[in-house]
Amino acid sequence: MSNYFHKPRKLSDGTRQRIQQAVDALGFVPNDAARTLRTGVSPVIGYIAFELAGATTPEIAAAIEQRVSAEGMYMLMANDTGSEQRERSYLQLFAKQLVSGVIIAPVGNVEAELARMRSFGIASVLSARRAESPEQASVSIDHVAGGKLAAAHLIEQGSKRIGFVSSSLELKQVADRLNGALSAVHSAPGVTLEVIPVPERSVEAGIACADAIARRPAAQRPDALFCANDLLAIGVVQAFVSSKVVSVPADIAVVGYDDIEFARSTIVPLTTIRTPHAELGTAVADLLFAEIDALGSAGGRDGVVLPRPQIEFSPELVVRASTVPQ
Amino acid sequence: MSNYFHKPRKLSDGTRQRIQQAVDALGFVPNDAARTLRTGVSPVIGYIAFELAGATTPEIAAAIEQRVSAEGMYMLMANDTGSEQRERSYLQLFAKQLVSGVIIAPVGNVEAELARMRSFGIASVLSARRAESPEQASVSIDHVAGGKLAAAHLIEQGSKRIGFVSSSLELKQVADRLNGALSAVHSAPGVTLEVIPVPERSVEAGIACADAIARRPAAQRPDALFCANDLLAIGVVQAFVSSKVVSVPADIAVVGYDDIEFARSTIVPLTTIRTPHAELGTAVADLLFAEIDALGSAGGRDGVVLPRPQIEFSPELVVRASTVPQ
DNA sequence: TCGCGGCGGTGAATCGTTTCAATTCGAGGG
DNA sequence: CCCTCGAATTGAAACGATTCACCGCCGCGA
Numbered sequence: 001m002s003n004y005f006h007k008p009r010k011l012s013d014g015t016r017q018r019i020q021q022a023v024d025a026l027g028f029v030p031n032d033a034a035r036t037l038r039t040g041v042s043p044v045i046g047y048i049a050f051e052l053a054g055a056t057t058p059e060i061a062a063a064i065e066q067r068v069s070a071e072g073m074y075m076l077m078a079n080d081t082g083s084e085q086r087e088r089s090y091l092q093l094f095a096k097q098l099v100s101g102v103i104i105a106p107v108g109n110v111e112a113e114l115a116r117m118r119s120f121g122i123a124s125v126l127s128a129r130r131a132e133s134p135e136q137a138s139v140s141i142d143h144v145a146g147g148k149l150a151a152a153h154l155i156e157q158g159s160k161r162i163g164f165v166s167s168s169l170e171l172k173q174v175a176d177r178l179n180g181a182l183s184a185v186h187s188a189p190g191v192t193l194e195v196i197p198v199p200e201r202s203v204e205a206g207i208a209c210a211d212a213i214a215r216r217p218a219a220q221r222p223d224a225l226f227c228a229n230d231l232l233a234i235g236v237v238q239a240f241v242s243s244k245v246v247s248v249p250a251d252i253a254v255v256g257y258d259d260i261e262f263a264r265s266t267i268v269p270l271t272t273i274r275t276p277h278a279e280l281g282t283a284v285a286d287l288l289f290a291e292i293d294a295l296g297s298a299g300g301r302d303g304v305v306l307p308r309p310q311i312e313f314s315p316e317l318v319v320r321a322s323t324v325p326q
Numbered sequence: 327m328s329n330y331f332h333k334p335r336k337l338s339d340g341t342r343q344r345i346q347q348a349v350d351a352l353g354f355v356p357n358d359a360a361r362t363l364r365t366g367v368s369p370v371i372g373y374i375a376f377e378l379a380g381a382t383t384p385e386i387a388a389a390i391e392q393r394v395s396a397e398g399m400y401m402l403m404a405n406d407t408g409s410e411q412r413e414r415s416y417l418q419l420f421a422k423q424l425v426s427g428v429i430i431a432p433v434g435n436v437e438a439e440l441a442r443m444r445s446f447g448i449a450s451v452l453s454a455r456r457a458e459s460p461e462q463a464s465v466s467i468d469h470v471a472g473g474k475l476a477a478a479h480l481i482e483q484g485s486k487r488i489g490f491v492s493s494s495l496e497l498k499q500v501a502d503r504l505n506g507a508l509s510a511v512h513s514a515p516g517v518t519l520e521v522i523p524v525p526e527r528s529v530e531a532g533i534a535c536a537d538a539i540a541r542r543p544a545a546q547r548p549d550a551l552f553c554a555n556d557l558l559a560i561g562v563v564q565a566f567v568s569s570k571v572v573s574v575p576a577d578i579a580v581v582g583y584d585d586i587e588f589a590r591s592t593i594v595p596l597t598t599i600r601t602p603h604a605e606l607g608t609a610v611a612d613l614l615f616a617e618i619d620a621l622g623s624a625g626g627r628d629g630v631v632l633p634r635p636q637i638e639f640s641p642e643l644v645v646r647a648s649t650v651p652q
Numbered sequence: 653t654c655g656c657g658g659c660g661g662t663g664a665a666t667c668g669t670t671t672c673a674a675t676t677c678g679a680g681g682g
Numbered sequence: 683c684c685c686t687c688g689a690a691t692t693g694a695a696a697c698g699a700t701t702c703a704c705c706g707c708c709g710c711g712a
Contacts, residue, residue: 029446032422033368034698036359037667044419062407069412074419076402081388086395093370093400096358120355203591238593265529267564267593360668363697 036098040121044074045288046094048104049127050082055230055260056277057105060127063281064103071289073100084108095122101288103127111136123291127284129172130310137291137308139284143173146273146315147180150226150255153271153317155188157253157324159224163196165209165236166228174228177257181226194222201228206235213252214245223252224323230256230263230272237268237322253323269320276313283311362424366447370400371614372420374430375453376408381556381586382603383431386453389607390429397615399426410434421448427614429453437462449617453610455498456636463617463634465610469499472599472641473506476552476581479597479643481514483579483650485550489522491535491562492554500554503583507552520548527554532561539578540571549578550649556582556589556598563594563648579649595646602639609637 036042045068049057061077068075078093080086084107091110094102095117102117104110105128114124114136126138154162162185169175178195185193196213198205206227213221227233233256240246240254248254248268256263259274287309294308362368371394375383387403394401404419406412410433417436420428421443428443430436431454440450440462452464480488488511495501504521511519522539524531532553539547553559559582566572566580574580574594582589585600613635620634 027442027445030422031363031424031698032419033359033362033424034667035700037357037363037669038698038700040667042359058405061405065405065407074404074416076404078400078402079384079387079391081391090400093358096356098357098359116353119353203588207591235591238591242593262529262588265533265561265564267568357668360697361670363699364668364670366697 040098042097042099043072044076044097044099045285046090046097046099046102046104047075047077048080048087048090048094048102048106049077050080050087050105050107055262056258056275059277060105060281060284063278064285067282067285067289080107082107088113091117095120098122101125101292103284103288105129118295121295123288123295125284125288125291127280130312131308134307134310137287137310139280139287139311139313141173141275141280141313141315143176143315144180144183146257146275147177147182147226148184149180149315149317150177150257150273151181151184151193152188153319153323154224154226154253154255155184155191157224157249159222159253160191161222161224162191162193163213163222163225164193164228165196165198165206165225165232167198167200167205177226177228196222196225198232201232203231203235203238206232206237207239208235210236210239210246211243214240214243221246221252224254225252226255226257228257230258230260230270232256233270233272233322234262234266237266237270241267249321249323249325255323259318263318264320268322271320271323272318273315274318275315280313283313287311366424368423368425369398370402370423370425371611372416372423372425372428372430373401373403374406374413374416374420374428374432375403376406376413376431376433381588382584382601385603386431386607386610389604390611393608393611393615406433408433414439417443424448427451427618429610429614431455444621447621449614449621451610451614451617453606456638457634460633460636463613463636465606465613465637465639467499467601467606467639467641469502469641470506470509472583472601473503473508473552474510475506475641475643476503476583476599477507477510477519478514479645479649480550480552480579480581481510481517483550483575485548485579486517487548487550488517488519489539489548489551490519490554491522491524491532491551491558493524493527493531495521503552503554522548522551524558527558529557529561529564532558532563533565534561536562536565536572537569540566540569547572547578550580551578552581552583554583556584556586556596558582559596559598559648560588560592563592563596567593575647575649575651581649585644589644590646594648597646597649598644599641600644601641606639609639613637 047061047064051057065075078090080090087107091113101123103125111131111133117124126136128140130140131138151162164178164181166174169178182193185191196209198209225236227236233254237248237254240248246252256270256272259272263270263272373387373390377383391401404416406416413433417439427449429451437457437459443450452462454466456466457464477488490504490507492500495504508519511517522535524535551562553562559580563574563580566574566578572578582596582598585598589596589598
């Protein structure tokens, strides 16, 4: 009866019906473990993302899922909750399960592990972070350019004293934004940049930060704030609006980062840096399929690995009322 | 060498070291497919949730993941994007993969499929929806009680004409909220409830809805709005505040639903119904492990299935400024 | 009528792990 | 010194789907 599944065209109608009945009657369920064992491939793609709750992850995941399902495959997500150890153990789980490919937006450095997995046939794409090794495919966002865009826009609007509001500069994505902003500031004479640290990247941290700034003497306040993400920016704007001491954007202009759904529907719509999530997800999925093919055809033949694509998306500036008076 | 993995205590030190070296040298990776094929179980729990982007899902997922990982197992998520067909295909994927258990917050009706899966040994817990069959374990939230709480609170604050803002009453969770609200209204003489439909449950839909209400003659406006979720409520409040025609809560009080993170940090902090997400996630995971045990020990012995637990959480009212003047 | 070719169908080997039975080895007691 | 017992180790069977080789049957052409 094995032909029923993999070579249906070779079966006569009679036999097909006979088997069909048996399948229905017995409630037969094919065993994927056996199939994977025999064929060495599984129809699933693994996606590991930290910060599931983040506003960007779901959109990316949906885009990947769409491409993956169009290919007749499945995407299974694992969310390490920011734990590097958990992240690794999920990578190993996927490796043991012989998934067809892995997409990972990592917390820690996983390139060595990915290289090892590649050596026995599991393709991977690094997402949201540029790979250090040329053999590792990646799709990332140019956050330096994003930071530069934001700062340049503020400078263009006449800001002279810019505050960069952020937590943990250890996260590369955030450090890049600062570096981009700094480069824009450096090429603009007379403009200064102050780093204003906050405990976390949340609305509440933004509110607290804005309150602190509002309490400064007016002369010591920055005239613009570039927040490391939209949550912070939303908190900042809200606090300023409520306090009535500082007006946005007249006294202080505010730029966020990410263009989350809320950004456009806050009380003062937020100028922000849009990172193309859906496009990124689609690109990641496409690249992964390319990697799977490459590994399947060339990978086995020799030890030489060609440099793999490292795609980088450029974010764009979205101007709204928080920097430009209406 | 098989003993190396499953009976390490039965090996002498010498042999263990010999194998250890071989494993390291060859870069040996165990094959989970073979293991699953042989043992009939896999160390993964499947979680299928619609609306990954929803504010509640990540928190529930994190709670489940925590319990699951404490048990030495793995949780893999699949997000159908609200598609009943995709939901089913992921259920079948998990079935074919012989996962140990499945947690599902379904769009459609999947109880028959879950029963079928149970018949060959895959345990499941229905999440966020009460099971219709007594044989199906479930953990849900009593949205009727939630709706009642919200309406009762508004009535207590003196509201007489309540508007229920929502999209698609087909979603059971939403219909329940309305039913709860209706029961509170019915027992309060002189109070009326108007259903105000919106195209979707988003901030923007809330804004549009509020604008429409603000344009009504003052006498025809409701004096309170119960929104089916916090996004709608946030939009509504923001639009009222911006319009300056209607003041919250003096003219119109607003209650949301879910208590998302934003609810407490909006310009007018939102009164809302808090559903205990983390507790729900933990309860779901605990119940699933219980189901797995039950299926493993008793399930095989006879055809009789005892009624399974159907846990129901009660939501609670969180009072903030959108209903009570400060 | 006989032979050959092709198509429909069958059976066996295989994947890697687990599990259990069988075998070997060593030690200790009679 | 030999036998027995037990622990350590080895070997083989089984899980279920796939794949491929093989077999039998039918029809067509010579």
